Amino acid sequence: MPVKGKTILIISGGVEAVPIIERAKALGLKVAVSDGNADAPGFRMADFKIIASTYDEKKTAELAFELNEAERIDGVMAAAADVPLTVAAVAERLKLPGISVNSARIVADKLLMKGTFSSSGVPVPWFSQVRSAEHLEKLLREKKTLVIKPVDSRGARGVVRLVEGVDIAWAFDEAMKNSPSSRVMAEEWINGRQISTESIITPDGVITPGLSDRNYEQLERFAPFVIEDGGDLPAILTEDERVEIDRIIGKVARAIGMKSGTIKGDIVIGESGPIVIEVAARLSGGYFCSHTIPLSTGTDFVGAAILLALGEEIGLNDFRPSAAKAVCQRFLFPEPGIVRKVSVPEMQEESLAMLKVYVKVGDEVKRITSHPCRAGMAVTTGDTREGARAAIKRVFDRVTVVVEPGIPV
Ligand SMILES: Nc1ncnc2c1ncn2[C@@H]1O[C@H](COP(=O)(O)OP(=O)(O)O)[C@@H](O)[C@H]1O
Ligand SMILES: [Mg+2]
Numbered sequence: 001m002p003v004k005g006k007t008i009l010i011i012s013g014g015v016e017a018v019p020i021i022e023r024a025k026a027l028g029l030k031v032a033v034s035d036g037n038a039d040a041p042g043f044r045m046a047d048f049k050i051i052a053s054t055y056d057e058k059k060t061a062e063l064a065f066e067l068n069e070a071e072r073i074d075g076v077m078a079a080a081a082d083v084p085l086t087v088a089a090v091a092e093r094l095k096l097p098g099i100s101v102n103s104a105r106i107v108a109d110k111l112l113m114k115g116t117f118s119s120s121g122v123p124v125p126w127f128s129q130v131r132s133a134e135h136l137e138k139l140l141r142e143k144k145t146l147v148i149k150p151v152d153s154r155g156a157r158g159v160v161r162l163v164e165g166v167d168i169a170w171a172f173d174e175a176m177k178n179s180p181s182s183r184v185m186a187e188e189w190i191n192g193r194q195i196s197t198e199s200i201i202t203p204d205g206v207i208t209p210g211l212s213d214r215n216y217e218q219l220e221r222f223a224p225f226v227i228e229d230g231g232d233l234p235a236i237l238t239e240d241e242r243v244e245i246d247r248i249i250g251k252v253a254r255a256i257g258m259k260s261g262t263i264k265g266d267i268v269i270g271e272s273g274p275i276v277i278e279v280a281a282r283l284s285g286g287y288f289c290s291h292t293i294p295l296s297t298g299t300d301f302v303g304a305a306i307l308l309a310l311g312e313e314i315g316l317n318d319f320r321p322s323a324a325k326a327v328c329q330r331f332l333f334p335e336p337g338i339v340r341k342v343s344v345p346e347m348q349e350e351s352l353a354m355l356k357v358y359v360k361v362g363d364e365v366k367r368i369t370s371h372p373c374r375a376g377m378a379v380t381t382g383d384t385r386e387g388a389r390a391a392i393k394r395v396f397d398r399v400t401v402v403v404e405p406g407i408p409v
Contacts, residue, residue: 003029008075013035017033019290035051055083057085103258136186143186145191148172158370160174192275195214196266196288198301199249208246211237262289299321328392332396334403336403352395
């Protein structure tokens with residue numbers, strides 16, 4: 001591998017960035033990590049540190065420029081952080097491969113993204129900016145099933161389905177308060193199978209090693225919020241649907257002007273085929289890219305992303321899935337209240353690949369309104385989807401999180 005000894009800047013040193021930093025080290029790279037939290041776990045493995053908020057593109061680019069004077073930086077990427085503008089600012093300042101500022105602007109703004117996609121022939125739901133609750137009421141009279149969301153947030157924060165009984169003014173405020181730029185949009189809610197995708201883009205083409213059936217069994221429990229409860233790999237798709245997803249992601253890449261890199265997608269298989277809800281020009285969070293995809297497919301997805309960030313040419317065949325093992329991921333959702341007891345016993349569970357409980361005694365479990373509210377997660381493998389799911393159930397049955405409800409949340 002010709003990359004040994006090169007230096008990559010990884011933006012974010014959060015827990016989910018750790019496996020990505022580890023992969024870069026394993027490829028023989030020197031790693032610079034940037035994060036606003038000086039105690040971020042990723043710094044422990046870093047050869048160079050930049051203390052700057054991952055959202056602070058100016059400061060990150062400035063400090064990266066300074067570091068580059070002393071230690072040449074060869075590539076930049078984000079790990080488990082949705083900060084395309086920061087990656088792009090560093091890439092521009094240091095003249096690195098990375099994504100362009102223009103591409104980053106498109107993916108950082110759901111209105112601009114959908115506008116760009118619809119004029120490039122990428123299938124997207126009907127959408128409109130919403131200026132007021134009254135405007136939303138009017139749209140709702142014309143369209144039957146709408147979802148409202150901030151134009152520039154993430155993790156399902158402020159994403160509200162306008163189901164029967166939802167107060168329109170409240171839903172508008174909920175989306176608005178989660179938008180840094182105070183802009184919200186409505187979209188037609190597309191019924192259909194929800195798929196997470198993670199693709200590798202090169203000048204030679206597109207492959208999508210990450211294809212997961214997102215689990216929305218608890219959609220009604222958490223309504224009107226849209227909370228995903230993990231996913232199952234491999235996704236159950238026809239060959240035609242797979243080909244169509246690659247074709248659409250190829251169009252997405254052209255529409256945003258990306259020649260190589262990785263794209264994470266939220267896709268719904270609607271009545272007329274796959275429809276793009278949104279994409280992100282970065283690696284996925286939730287250990288999808290670093291654990292779930294490799295466990296299921298054998299693909300070194302993170303390795304591919306690192307090589308592309310360094311401007312290396314890669315052969316798509318080296319990253320094509322070589323297996324399709326069943327992998328199941330599920331989250332832990334205790335009822336709201338104060339955590340009084342947490343017990344995670346040692347388990348002899350061969351199929352258990354990962355178990356994390358994020359809450360501890362004394363923590364407050366809030367009402368689940370977005371993905372960061374989740375209290376833990378597990379990943380299991382199996383010969384069949386049912387087997388992997390049964391293993392998750394066995395694992396969660398042994399994890400105890402006692403919550404005292406009724407305490408003001
Ligand atoms: N128009 C829609 N039709 C169907 N599902 C949707 C739609 N909009 C959002 N969702 C669901 O809600 C999730 C969160 O919305 P999204 O726009 O991806 O916001 P975020 O950036 O917070 O992830 C999506 O991943 C998808 O599962
Ligand atoms: Mg999303």
